[in-house]
Amino acid sequence: MKQMELAVIPGDGIGKEVVPEALRVLDVIAEIHGGLKFSSTHHPWSSEYYVEHGEMMPKDGLSQLTQSDAVFLGAVGDPALVADHISLGGLLLKIRREFEQVINIRPAKQLKGIVSPLANPRDFDIMIVRENSEGEYSSIGGSVHSGEDEIVIQNAVFTKKGVSRVIQYAFELAQQRSGRVTSATKSNGIVHSMPFWDEVFKEVSTNYKNVQTNSEHIDALSAFFITKPQTMDVVVASNLFGDILSDIGAAIMGSIGIAPAGNINLNGKYPSMFEPVHGSAPDIFGKGIANPIGQIWTAKMMLDHFGELEMGTLLLEAIESSMQSGIKTADIGGSSSTSEVTDEIIANLRN
Amino acid sequence: MKQMELAVIPGDGIGKEVVPEALRVLDVIAEIHGGLKFSSTHHPWSSEYYVEHGEMMPKDGLSQLTQSDAVFLGAVGDPALVADHISLGGLLLKIRREFEQVINIRPAKQLKGIVSPLANPRDFDIMIVRENSEGEYSSIGGSVHSGEDEIVIQNAVFTKKGVSRVIQYAFELAQQRSGRVTSATKSNGIVHSMPFWDEVFKEVSTNYKNVQTNSEHIDALSAFFITKPQTMDVVVASNLFGDILSDIGAAIMGSIGIAPAGNINLNGKYPSMFEPVHGSAPDIFGKGIANPIGQIWTAKMMLDHFGELEMGTLLLEAIESSMQSGIKTADIGGSSSTSEVTDEIIANLRN
Ligand SMILES: CC(C)[C@H](C(=O)O)[C@@H](O)C(=O)O
Ligand SMILES: CC(C)[C@H](C(=O)O)[C@@H](O)C(=O)O
Numbered sequence: 001m002k003q004m005e006l007a008v009i010p011g012d013g014i015g016k017e018v019v020p021e022a023l024r025v026l027d028v029i030a031e032i033h034g035g036l037k038f039s040s041t042h043h044p045w046s047s048e049y050y051v052e053h054g055e056m057m058p059k060d061g062l063s064q065l066t067q068s069d070a071v072f073l074g075a076v077g078d079p080a081l082v083a084d085h086i087s088l089g090g091l092l093l094k095i096r097r098e099f100e101q102v103i104n105i106r107p108a109k110q111l112k113g114i115v116s117p118l119a120n121p122r123d124f125d126i127m128i129v130r131e132n133s134e135g136e137y138s139s140i141g142g143s144v145h146s147g148e149d150e151i152v153i154q155n156a157v158f159t160k161k162g163v164s165r166v167i168q169y170a171f172e173l174a175q176q177r178s179g180r181v182t183s184a185t186k187s188n189g190i191v192h193s194m195p196f197w198d199e200v201f202k203e204v205s206t207n208y209k210n211v212q213t214n215s216e217h218i219d220a221l222s223a224f225f226i227t228k229p230q231t232m233d234v235v236v237a238s239n240l241f242g243d244i245l246s247d248i249g250a251a252i253m254g255s256i257g258i259a260p261a262g263n264i265n266l267n268g269k270y271p272s273m274f275e276p277v278h279g280s281a282p283d284i285f286g287k288g289i290a291n292p293i294g295q296i297w298t299a300k301m302m303l304d305h306f307g308e309l310e311m312g313t314l315l316l317e318a319i320e321s322s323m324q325s326g327i328k329t330a331d332i333g334g335s336s337s338t339s340e341v342t343d344e345i346i347a348n349l350r351n
Numbered sequence: 352m353k354q355m356e357l358a359v360i361p362g363d364g365i366g367k368e369v370v371p372e373a374l375r376v377l378d379v380i381a382e383i384h385g386g387l388k389f390s391s392t393h394h395p396w397s398s399e400y401y402v403e404h405g406e407m408m409p410k411d412g413l414s415q416l417t418q419s420d421a422v423f424l425g426a427v428g429d430p431a432l433v434a435d436h437i438s439l440g441g442l443l444l445k446i447r448r449e450f451e452q453v454i455n456i457r458p459a460k461q462l463k464g465i466v467s468p469l470a471n472p473r474d475f476d477i478m479i480v481r482e483n484s485e486g487e488y489s490s491i492g493g494s495v496h497s498g499e500d501e502i503v504i505q506n507a508v509f510t511k512k513g514v515s516r517v518i519q520y521a522f523e524l525a526q527q528r529s530g531r532v533t534s535a536t537k538s539n540g541i542v543h544s545m546p547f548w549d550e551v552f553k554e555v556s557t558n559y560k561n562v563q564t565n566s567e568h569i570d571a572l573s574a575f576f577i578t579k580p581q582t583m584d585v586v587v588a589s590n591l592f593g594d595i596l597s598d599i600g601a602a603i604m605g606s607i608g609i610a611p612a613g614n615i616n617l618n619g620k621y622p623s624m625f626e627p628v629h630g631s632a633p634d635i636f637g638k639g640i641a642n643p644i645g646q647i648w649t650a651k652m653m654l655d656h657f658g659e660l661e662m663g664t665l666l667l668e669a670i671e672s673s674m675q676s677g678i679k680t681a682d683i684g685g686s687s688s689t690s691e692v693t694d695e696i697i698a699n700l701r702n
Contacts, residue, residue, distance in 0.1 A: 084539050085538070085539060085542065088539055115470070116470065117469055117470055117471070117577050117578055118468055118469065118470060119466070119467065119468055119469060119470045120468070136540070136541055137540045137541060139542055139543075141542075141543030141544065142543060143543070143547065147511070148511055148512065149511065149512075150510070150511040150547070151508065151509070151510050151511070152508075152509045152510075152543055152544050152547040153506050153507070153508055153509075153543070153544075154506070154507045154509070154541060154542075154543040154544035154545075155504050155505070155506055155507075156504070156505045156506075156507065157502065157503075157504055158502070158503045158504075158505070159501070159502050159503075160498070160499055160500065160501040160502070161499065161500075186591070186594075187436070188435050188436060188439055189487070189488045189590075189591070189594065190487055190488060190505060190591070191436065191490055191492075191505075192490075192492030192493060192494070192503055192504070192505040193492065193503050193504075193505035194505075196494065196501070196503040218594075218595055219594045219595050219597070219598035220598060222573060222595050222598055222599050222602075223598040223599055223601060223602035223607065224602075226468050226577060226599065226602040226603065227468055227602050239540075240537070240540070240541070243537075243540065243569075243570045244569055244570050244573050244595065246570070247570035247571055247573055247574040248573050248574055248577065248599070250574060251573075251574035251575075251577040251578050252577065256574065
C-alpha cells in the first residue's frame, strides 16, 4: 500500500468549499487504484486564523508541514479581514519560499466540454513553467526623497542558478511532451536581466538537441496565447512573466475557476505544494456555487507528481466528461452546484 | 490654412510600404477639410541606412526632426541587417527618450468589419495609457560574479514625477470618455514600485471625483482583456505592463496589423511621434500584402493630436467601411492588396 500524507490548508473563502470536494475525489481515486491511500492533516490557517492569532500560521507551522508528501492548498486571502500582502506573504508566499518551491507549473489546455472565449479554440495544450523564487519578485528596493521628488527603485534579481534550473526543468518536461520550449523574454526593452535570461536559455538548449526552441518577447507572446495558442508546448518564463501568462492561459481555457498549479520543490528537502490558480472569491463564498474543477484538476497534478500518471489521466477524463454532460457551475455557463459537479466527476470515475 | 509639417520616417520592411499609403490618405483628408495642409520631409533612416553609415540616423538627426509638428514613423528593425537592440535603441527608443515622449497611447477598440479572435467580442473601446520613459525599462543594472555564480540585477525606476504625470494624463482622458480609469498594478508580488504606483494613483484620483477607478493586478487584468474587455475604458500602466496590455489589445482587436500608437510629448518642447504597433515584418515585405490600416489609424491618432477630431472620426469610419465591404488584407481574412485597401478607404472618404 502506497500511503500519501497530505498537509491540507483549505485557507479562505471558496478554498474551504472546494478543498473537501477534491479530497472526496481523491478518496475515490484511491479506492479505484487499490494500492494507494491518502491520509490528511488539516490546518485551519487563514485570514480568520490571523484575526484570532495575529499571524497566518503558528510559529512552528512550516515544521508541521515538512513531513507531508505534499501540501494541498485551497485559496488564501480575504481583504475584508487582512491586507493581501500580509495574508499572501504570511502563508502562500512564505511556503513557496521556505520550502524552496522554485518552479511553478501551470497547464493551459483546451478541455472538452468547456466554452472557450476564443472564437476558434484550436486544440491547445501548453505547460507554463514559471520561475517561482526570484526575478521581479525580489523584496530588494526602496525609495529616496519624498513628496514630489520621490524616487522608488525596485530590483529584479536573476541568478544563474535560478534561471538555469527553471529552464532545464522546462527542457526535461518538453522531452516528455511535444518537444518544444518557448522562452518568454523582453531583451529589447529590459536590457540587463533579459539578455542574461536569453543567454542561459541558449546555453541550456545546447544540451537538448532534440527539443525545438524559440524565444518571444512577452508582449508578442501574450498576444500569441490568444491568436495561436496551439503552436506552444512548454513555455518557460520568469516569475512575473509566468504569472501573467498563466492568467492569460486560464482565461483562454474558459475560466480561472478550472486552472490548477503546482509549486515544485526540486531538492527533495521539502514537500511541493498544489493550489488552484483562482483566489478565495469572497463574493461567491458560502453559496455552494464555486467551481470545484480548479481544485480537482490540482489534485490531478498532485497525482502526476506522485507518479500516478494513469490515475491523473483518468481524473482529467472524468472532469472533461462532467463538463460534456453539461453538469457545470455558473462560471462556465452551467447552473450546477459545487457538489453536483463533484458527484458527477466521481460517477464518471466509477464508470 | 493650417499647415502641418510631418517628419516622415518609413523605416524598415513594410514600414516603407504602408507609410506612403497613409500619406495618400492624409492628402485626401486635407483636400476634404479644405483648410488643412500637410507637408512632409522624408528621412531614410533605417537598418539599411545603418549598414551604409554605421548609425541609424545622422548625428544631427534629432535636430532635423525638432521643427516638425509630428514624427510619422513606419516600423524599425531588420534583424537580418542589424541587431534589434541597435536598430530600436538607435532610432525608435532614442526618439521616444530624447523627445521626452513620456506617454504612449494605444487604443484597443472593436472595429466594425473585422473578425475578432474572441467568441463574443462585445463592443470594447479601451485606451491604454502607458508610461513611456522609465519604470522597468531603465538601463540601470549589471552583474556580479561569473559562470555558475553569476547574479544579474535589473533596476526598475519609478519617479513621483513620471508616475503622477501618466496617471494624470489618464484621468484627463477619462473625463473626455466614459469616465473610468483602471490602474494596472502588481503590488501583491512586486513590493516596492507597485505599492508606490498604487499610492500615487490614489492621490491623483482624489482630484477627479467624477471619474470611476479600479486597480487590478496585471495578471488578472491581462485575463480581463480576454474575458470582459467591454468593462474597461482608460487603462493606465507602467512601461512594461502597458507594453504587454497593448499587444493583448491588438490581439483582441483582430490583428496587430491594424493597431496604432502615439508617443506623446507633454511639455511642448519636441514633437510627438506616431507609429503603428506592428513591426517591420520582413517575411511579408515587398509583396504588397501588408495591412495599411495600422499606419492609417495611426494617422487618425495624429489628426486627433492636431485637434482635428472631426477628420479623425471620418477617417476611422472610412477604415471600418473598407473592412465591412470585405476589402481586407490577408492578416484579417481577406485577399486584397495594400493599395486596394487604401484605395477603398479613400473612396469611402470621398463618399
Ligand atoms: C521594440 C520594443 C522595445 C517596444 C517596446 O517594448 O516599447 C515595442 O514592443 C513597443 O511596444 O513599441
Ligand atoms: C497572489 C500573488 C502574489 C500570486 C503571484 O503573483 O505569484 C498569484 O498571482 C499567483 O500567480 O499565484
